[in-house]
Amino acid sequence: MNKTRFLTLSFVLALTGFGSAYAQVPTLAPGTYKLAIGSKAPCDLVIAADGTLTPAATCATGSTLARYTTTGTGYQLLTAAGETYAVVKPHGETLEGTTFADQHKLVISH
Numbered sequence: 001m002n003k004t005r006f007l008t009l010s011f012v013l014a015l016t017g018f019g020s021a022y023a024q025v026p027t028l029a030p031g032t033y034k035l036a037i038g039s040k041a042p043c044d045l046v047i048a049a050d051g052t053l054t055p056a057a058t059c060a061t062g063s064t065l066a067r068y069t070t071t072g073t074g075y076q077l078l079t080a081a082g083e084t085y086a087v088v089k090p091h092g093e094t095l096e097g098t099t100f101a102d103q104h105k106l107v108i109s110h
Contacts, residue, residue, distance in 0.1 A: 028068065028075060028095075031110075035059060038104035045108065053077065061085070077106075 028047055035045040035055060043059035053065040066080040074089035074097065086106045088097035095108040 028070075034107075034109050035061075036105075036107045036109075037061065037099065038106075042109075 044056040088095040
C-alpha cells in the first residue's frame with residue numbers, strides 16, 4: 001500500500017515539475033500599466049514587485065484589485081477578498097484575458 005502511494009506521489013510531483021519547467025511565464029515588471037476592461041476607457045494600474053496591484057481611483061473595475069499570482073501560462077488577478085477577478089495571458093506586448101464574473105475582455109499594456 002505504501003509503495004503504491006509513493007509511486008503515485010512521485011508521478012504527480014514529476015508531472016507538476018515538468019509542466020512548470022516547460023511553460024514559464026515571463027516575469028511581470030513593476031511599473032505603471034494601462035488597464036482596459038470591455039468598452040470602458042483605459043485607466044492606470046500600478047504593479048509592484050511584491051505582487052500587489054493598485055488601480056487608479058478612476059478605474060471602474062467593479063471590485064478592488066489587490067494582487068496577482070503567476071499561473072502556468074499567465075497571471076491570475078485577485079481581489080482584496082482573495083477572489084479571482086480575471087486570468088490573463090501574454091499576447092505580444094500585452095496581457096489579455098477575460099474577467100471571471102462577467103466575461104469582459106481585459107487588456108493590460110504599457
